[in-house]
Amino acid sequence: MSxxxxxxxxxxxxxxKSADDPGRFETYTARNITEHHSFLEMLDCVNEDLIxxxxxxxxxxxxxxEGICGTCSxxxxxxxxxxxxxxTVCQLHMRNFxxxxxxxxxxxxxxxxxxxxxxxxxxxxxDKIIQAGGxxxxxxxxxxxxxxxxxxxxxxxxSMDAAECIGCGACVAGCPNGAAMLxxxxxxxxxxxxxxxxxxxxxxxxxxxxxxxxxxxxNCSNHYxxxxxxxxxxxxxxxxxxxxxxxxxxx
Amino acid sequence: MILDGKCPTGPxxxxxxxxxxxxKLVNPSNKRKYKIIVVGTGLAGASAAATLGELGYNVQAFxxxxxxxxxxxxxxxxxxxxxxxxxxxxxxxxxxxxxxxxGGDFRAREADVWRLAQVSNNIIDxxxxxxxxxxxxxxxxxxxxxFGGAQVSRTFYARGQTGQQLLLGAYSALSRQIKLGTVQxxxxxxxxxxxxxxxxxxxxxxxNLVTGQxxxxxxxxxxxxxxxxVNVFYLSTNAMGCSVTAIWKAHKKGAYFANxxxxxxxxxxxxxxxxxxxxxxxxxxxxxxDGRVWVPKSKDDVSKNPNQIPEDQRDYYLERKYPSFGNLAxxxxxxxxxxxxxxxxxxxxxxxxxxxxxxxxxIKRLGEATIRERYGNLFEMYEKITAENGYKTPMRIYPAPHxxxxxxxxxxxxxxxxxxxxxxxxANFSVHGANRLGASALMQGLADGYFVIPYTxxxxxxxxxxxxxxxxxxEFRKCSQDVQSEQEKLVAINGKRTVTDFMRELGTLMWNxxxxxxxxxxxxxxxxxLPSIREEFWQNLKVSGSAGELNQQLExxxxxxxxxxxxxxxxxxxxHRNESCGGHFRVEHQYDDGEAKRDDVNYCYAAAWEYKGVxxxxxxxxxxxxxxxxxxxxxxxx
Numbered sequence: 094m095s096x097x098x099x100x101x102x103x104x105x106x107x108x109x110k111s112a113d114d115p116g117r118f119e120t121y122t123a124r125n126i127t128e129h130h131s132f133l134e135m136l137d138c139v140n141e142d143l144i145x146x147x148x149x150x151x152x153x154x155x156x157x158x159e160g161i162c163g164t165c166s167x168x169x170x171x172x173x174x175x176x177x178x179x180x181t182v183c184q185l186h187m188r189n190f191x192x193x194x195x196x197x198x199x200x201x202x203x204x205x206x207x208x209x210x211x212x213x214x215x216x217x218x219x220d221k222i223i224q225a226g227g228x229x230x231x232x233x234x235x236x237x238x239x240x241x242x243x244x245x246x247x248x249x250x251x252s253m254d255a256a257e258c259i260g261c262g263a264c265v266a267g268c269p270n271g272a273a274m275l276x277x278x279x280x281x282x283x284x285x286x287x288x289x290x291x292x293x294x295x296x297x298x299x300x301x302x303x304x305x306x307x308x309x310x311x312n313c314s315n316h317y318x319x320x321x322x323x324x325x326x327x328x329x330x331x332x333x334x335x336x337x338x339x340x341x342x343x344x
Numbered sequence: 345m346i347l348d349g350k351c352p353t354g355p356x357x358x359x360x361x362x363x364x365x366x367x368k369l370v371n372p373s374n375k376r377k378y379k380i381i382v383v384g385t386g387l388a389g390a391s392a393a394a395t396l397g398e399l400g401y402n403v404q405a406f407x408x409x410x411x412x413x414x415x416x417x418x419x420x421x422x423x424x425x426x427x428x429x430x431x432x433x434x435x436x437x438x439x440x441x442x443x444x445x446x447g448g449d450f451r452a453r454e455a456d457v458w459r460l461a462q463v464s465n466n467i468i469d470x471x472x473x474x475x476x477x478x479x480x481x482x483x484x485x486x487x488x489x490x491f492g493g494a495q496v497s498r499t500f501y502a503r504g505q506t507g508q509q510l511l512l513g514a515y516s517a518l519s520r521q522i523k524l525g526t527v528q529x530x531x532x533x534x535x536x537x538x539x540x541x542x543x544x545x546x547x548x549x550x551x552n553l554v555t556g557q558x559x560x561x562x563x564x565x566x567x568x569x570x571x572x573x574v575n576v577f578y579l580s581t582n583a584m585g586c587s588v589t590a591i592w593k594a595h596k597k598g599a600y601f602a603n604x605x606x607x608x609x610x611x612x613x614x615x616x617x618x619x620x621x622x623x624x625x626x627x628x629x630x631x632x633x634d635g636r637v638w639v640p641k642s643k644d645d646v647s648k649n650p651n652q653i654p655e656d657q658r659d660y661y662l663e664r665k666y667p668s669f670g671n672l673a674x675x676x677x678x679x680x681x682x683x684x685x686x687x688x689x690x691x692x693x694x695x696x697x698x699x700x701x702x703x704x705x706x707i708k709r710l711g712e713a714t715i716r717e718r719y720g721n722l723f724e725m726y727e728k729i730t731a732e733n734g735y736k737t738p739m740r741i742y743p744a745p746h747x748x749x750x751x752x753x754x755x756x757x758x759x760x761x762x763x764x765x766x767x768x769x770x771a772n773f774s775v776h777g778a779n780r781l782g783a784s785a786l787m788q789g790l791a792d793g794y795f796v797i798p799y800t801x802x803x804x805x806x807x808x809x810x811x812x813x814x815x816x817x818x819e820f821r822k823c824s825q826d827v828q829s830e831q832e833k834l835v836a837i838n839g840k841r842t843v844t845d846f847m848r849e850l851g852t853l854m855w856n857x858x859x860x861x862x863x864x865x866x867x868x869x870x871x872x873x874l875p876s877i878r879e880e881f882w883q884n885l886k887v888s889g890s891a892g893e894l895n896q897q898l899e900x901x902x903x904x905x906x907x908x909x910x911x912x913x914x915x916x917x918x919x920h921r922n923e924s925c926g927g928h929f930r931v932e933h934q935y936d937d938g939e940a941k942r943d944d945v946n947y948c949y950a951a952a953w954e955y956k957g958v959x960x961x962x963x964x965x966x967x968x969x970x971x972x973x974x975x976x977x978x979x980x981x982x
Binding site: 141219 | 391394411412413416418419428430469471472473475477478479480482483484486502503508509517519522523529531581583584617618620621623625694728729731798840842845886887889894897
């Protein structure tokens with residue numbers, strides 16, 4: 094059982110009033126933080142103090158706080174989600190820091206993710222990529238019995254590996270090119286691997302990569318930063334599959 | 345007033361097919377003239393919006409998140425039930441129907457539950473066609489597992505992320521319709537009022553969460569798919585943004601709220617670690633298959649290292665109290681038993697709110713490798729949150745609010761008592777009765793959205809002329825102004841306490857007085873205290889910033905204001921229901937073994953409450969429940 098020593102931390106946080114505002118770093122002190130606080134609960138505590146002092150609290154996106162909705166999105170000390178393996182910001186705990194630490198907190202930074210306020214960015218570009226073709230064009234009703242389509246277990250498992258993506262955008266934030274190729278590759282692969290998705294695979298990959306370009310995302314140059322940043326451990330092999338599907342679609 | 349659920353009569357096996365045939369249809373070329381609003385994009389909302397858009401209706405969908413893919417359905421772990429009988433183990437539509445009625449402690453409508461069981465099979469077909477990567481066996485067929493006390497294996501799953509995969513399937517169908525232009529998607533919008541003209545639902549007022557501006561949307565029908573309300577307990581397994589607001593606003597505009605006291609407390613969650621904590625995390629109940637639950641016999645031992653407490657000083661209270669079920673006692677019983685031990689000052693961990701879940705015996709018997717293979721991801725999650733190794737030290741668990749079976753009253757068409765207002769998924773009260781079985785929430789959300797509303801909404805729309813009222817109507821202007829002034833009022837209070845502070849106070853009161861075990865005295869005390877908390881809230885709240893900008897504190901303040909009003913209705917319903925059933929446990933009504941004691945003579949009905957003003961006693965309307973296919977019986981798990 095752990096004791097309840099508390100720590101005091103110096104936070105250097107990006108504050109930006111709106112998309113047009115140039116933005117700046119501000120310094121805050123987080124007090125009485127225990128090792129059991131999650132990173133977001135630590136920020137909650139700082140915000141409670143700011144509100145009572147009559148100051149504007151730090152705005153950040155968050156929702157499920159259990160690592161699955163993909164809403165939370167902060168670059169901590171230069172690393173998306175703080176750099177712990179397979180961990181979102183909401184699952185990052187303060188035991189990974191020590192008393193007296195200085196922590197830099199920034200929003201996702203990418204051309205395709207304009208900042209809305211403080212640490213909140215607009216990730217609707219990821220929705221646009223899915224809208225371009227991240228689906229099978231089946232109708233509601235009128236489909237075959239589920240067991241009429243057989244899928245070999247290893248294929249189903251690989252498809253599921255790709256489908257684990259939570260759409261948080263850490264891969265884009267981690268990429269020096271601001272590319273969304275891990276995100277796009279994951280969806281393209283999930284569907285291309287399955288017989289249900291194979292029919293439209295060529296049209297899908299063309300439409301989704303075009304949407305990627307139109308939204309202002311960059312391209313992959315094999316840094317693998319996306320895989321390192323991904324809180325679900327989505328593998329860069331899905332970028333390879335994206336490229337393969339893309340080339341196949343040209344013929 | 346006696347409410348009519350408009351359930352079909354005659355043989356239940358044909359009830360939905362016959363009813364569906366009798367519903368009026370809207371001509372394909374006329375569908376685009378009808379506007380439908382869908383609020384919320386979880387399983388119910390996303391599937392409804394996608395399906396209605398595909399049918400040709402003109403759909404507008406709204407969510408408070410930055411993307412429709414993030415609704416809290418995404419967090420569901422275990423699976424989704426269907427009566428496919430793929431394992432050939434005796435399942436059938438009738439058995440799923442029967443299990444659901446019994447699991448709900450005989451407090452749901454037969455016809456609605458039959459329909460749910462019937463369409464469950466279509467859901468699995470639909471999801472597979474969408475490319476949902478369900479678990480498969482080595483022959484390539486879909487795999488099933490057992491779940492939540494059922495005696496057949498009918499649960500389909502995708503690792504521990506079934507909800508995520510089903511939601512992403514519905515989100516992809518929705519995305520396709522957005523691309524085709526049949527659905528217009530409005531993200532980062534929160535519904536703050538329902539617009540009702542001459543008793544008919546005509547549209548909504550939403551706050552644009554980025555600009556803070558009010559926006560008005562008119563439609564021929566409004567579907568609320570806005571989830572449950574257990575964040576009224578403050579700490580729950582729900583997402584931070586989950587609230588009662590949308591359905592509460594509709595309730596204040598005349599929609600009846602049914603059975604709010606039916607709340608589900610899930611027994612296996614990671615306990616609260618401190619005052620600052622913002623939410624609770626669920627751990628799959630399957631852990632109780634191999635874990636033994638205990639607390640120290642003596643209060644003096646609660647802070648000791650559990651591994652140093654000798655065997656004879658441990659109280660394996662579930663095994664002691666329920667020898668036949670042991671550690672696999674039903675959810676409600678296990679939850680209440682944990683609370684009893686902690687109330688007796690024998691709880692462990694911070695705040696004394698936890699019990700041990702010990703794997704030492706299983707590890708000795710089966711080896712650590714087997715336990716790791718079965719539950720490795722759960723041990724990993726536990727360690728991430730608590731920094732404790734569950735293989736070496738017993739885990740600590742505690743029950744947490746998880747799901748609400750109550751919700752707005754709907755008839756068989758999923759339409760509330762207000763014409764034009766439809767309620768889908770967790771937000772309605774329809775199929776789970778007083779207790780929900782595992783793996784059936786996902787089933788209901790998708791049943792309502794894919795396979796029920798597309799038919800029943802047509803029956804309503806065929807009877808009305810499209811586009812009778814636009815957002816220029818006087819009522820929209822009035823509602824918009826009312827919402828705006830409430831927002832400004834919240835900011836103007838400029839008191840000394842934060843929103844979170846009030847939410848904690850409310851949550852503590854509700855958890856203690858209206859949580860796992862409820863008494864007449866406790867409920868009366870809560871009802872007496874709530875008005876003063878509300879009063880202080882409106883006098884001493886501190887929200888920074890202004891109403892006309894992105895303001896997360898203001899969003900939370902609005903939700904809290906609604907929870908403070910709703911909490912009173914929840915307590916009143918719990919006080920009126922002078923019986924125990926499912927998740928509603930009145931201490932006064934129990935059998936010797938602690939089972940809930942129903943009173944079918946006096947309470948075999950759904951209680952639908954009509955709003956009569958803040959702090960005023962609401963009026964109750966009853967819908968009697970008839971059981972023609974299943975016999976009312978004591979729900980025994982022995």
